[in-house]
Amino acid sequence: MATEAKRVTDIGPPHYEKFLHPLIKENYGKWQFHDSLGPGLLSHTGPAGTIYSVRMSSPRLVSSNFLRMVCDLAEKYSDGYFRFTSRNNVEFLLQNKDNIDPLVKEINEHGQLVGGTDNSISNVVHTQGWVHCHSSATDASGLVKVVMDELAEYFTEQKLPHKLRVAVACCLNMCGAVHASDIAILGLHRTPPRIDNDALPNQCEIPTTVASCPNNAIRPTSIEGKTTVKVDEDKCMYCGNCFTVCPAMPLADPLNDGVSIWVGGKISNARTEPMFTKLAIPYLPNNPPRWPEVTDAVKNIVELYAANARPFERVGEWIDRIGWERFFDMSGIEFTKYHLDDFRHAGTTYRRSLHNRY
């Protein structure tokens, strides 16, 4: 008689070896070199032979039907083997070089793009936005879509000075690593939380809420005999940390929420040390469905970089060479008081030399 299987826990993920192409298993740890065969196409060679990777775009937010399409293509062209990259691309792993062209053709027929390798824009890492998040100041998937519609040629071709990494986060929690991307699009709130004094005493722990504020702007208070909190609005920097611990302090404000643009971050140690992104544009309005102000701003920066950076210079390296004053001049972006840091360690960003360009 069939009985339901025993409930198991803490089994962890399956071992990766069962998902590796046989050629990858043979070459594991023994790879000798790789070549770029064109946009989205890589070959890696080891003693057992060469594996070809075909990199396909993905919206990251995908349906079962998208994944079934990936499975179908993998079964047809790559013996069922594929992987995802750290930037949410799909990589088909082919042993037969002759399968590259028909696979690329079929990928394009499905409305997907091949690219994202070498001196290109790879897929955009991003967060949940209005699709799934309670604290988002903007949508993420929609922003990625409209920005990449403008920049798709930089994904499918390798015509930039170097790789360019774009990231989108829909609030300061930054579930994506936008603080170290060449160009970061960051949603932000611009007004203090609105306190629901009826709900707060039941929903929130007062000491935790008070302690959550990095600027000590939250104080306990009593309204009609009920303990709640008040916010010193002059001190509030709209980070949302209080909302994370206290649902009765929402920040969403359709009139004021919007998007900021940051530039010049990098992760890799190549040539220069990893760098944080720096503020370029403090605020652009949320203008769905296509956010024209944001796409124009990002495209302007990408084209400026493409036209002016030297080969193998990332955005941050290019700006370091020409100077921030020239970056603002060339881009036409206004430099404002909002560009001057006023948080912890702000002084480390002040120019303490006479190394100015005139």
Place this chain on the structure above:
Amino acid sequence: MADDLKTPLLDELEKGPWPSFVTDIKTLADKSEMAKDLLRQLEKSYEDKRGYWKHGGLVGVMGYGGGVIGRYSALPDEFPGVSHFHTVRVNQTSGWFYTSDTLREIIDIWDEHGSGLYNMHGSTGDMVLLGTRTEELEPTFRALTEKGWDLGGSGSDLRTPSNCVGPARCENACFDTLEMAYKITHRYQDELHRPMFNYKYKIKMSGCPNDCTAAIARSDMAIIGIWKDDIKVDQAEFAKYVDEGFNVQEFVVEKCPTSCITVEGKEINIDNSNCVKCMHCINRLPHALHVGDEKGFAINLGAKAPIVEGALFASVIIPFMTIDDYKDDDAYEEFHDLLERIWEFWDEHGTSRERIGEFIERVSLATFLEGIGVDPSPKQVKAPRDNPYIFYEEYYAEEGEG
């Protein structure tokens, strides 16, 4: 497409060359009320310029404290299909390698028990199964575990460690990122599934300083491959680059951050004693230059996004460590000892919702190193201190005093 689905704003996102998530989700709308109401609610967000999700909620599977993110629509009467829309985080495979038959198993499970929507993958690395009802959580979990899959972390716990493609498809890998991620994930199942830390703890592994998982920016513990000996040079292959007209002077020699490369004719020479292993020359000349033989990894701690005290990169704690045999559980003893000392000290002296990077800044690197039993090294700093406010712990006392 469902006839009763009117989304004029979202329809604008079906235009243009980049693949459209709206078009993709619409393919589910006929058979999934969740997908349909997700689009409807999103359309309202696009009209009103705000999200309509409640703040979360405590839901999960029996015996686990993490792995499920509770999510409810703020407008359940209007959009009943997403009145519950919980997220299930599932451990990804090491290096995000899949086969079609195994992924199809997950797709079938999620079509039956959830929305049929995913993030492949989430920022931490997990497969994110996006949207189901509370009563479907336990059946989803049971179906997943029957096929050999388990949940990831959420809340104040260890998050699923993630790693780059490593030795599975990269000649630069200085350690076995896939096996090490697998080993760590399995050893610390309790820490992963039952939140007991001050705050989240992310571990990411990149096989070389190119850092393809962004470990140095995104993980509390960044394990990044490095080598100690000389870059391996194949002069014949280097000569081919010169013969093919690749501008080695401009694109390699002049880009070296420590000016330790010279080229004479078709021969490259590297002053390895001054090489900082930045990877640029190796990246540019993949046939000619390779990482050395004495390989291992550095351990940096403390990366995080801005909330609360500002964004941090992970800083060097252990400049070099190696594991003799990544397949051998016993060979990890030194690493596990270190990791557990770090957790213990952070647990004892850290405060609630204080990430390890903020903790180290608060108590000072010196105190932290002493607390975990690691010696200070010039490799841990950009420079020694430039202020004289030193807390001396030793001084002379006059004879006979005390």
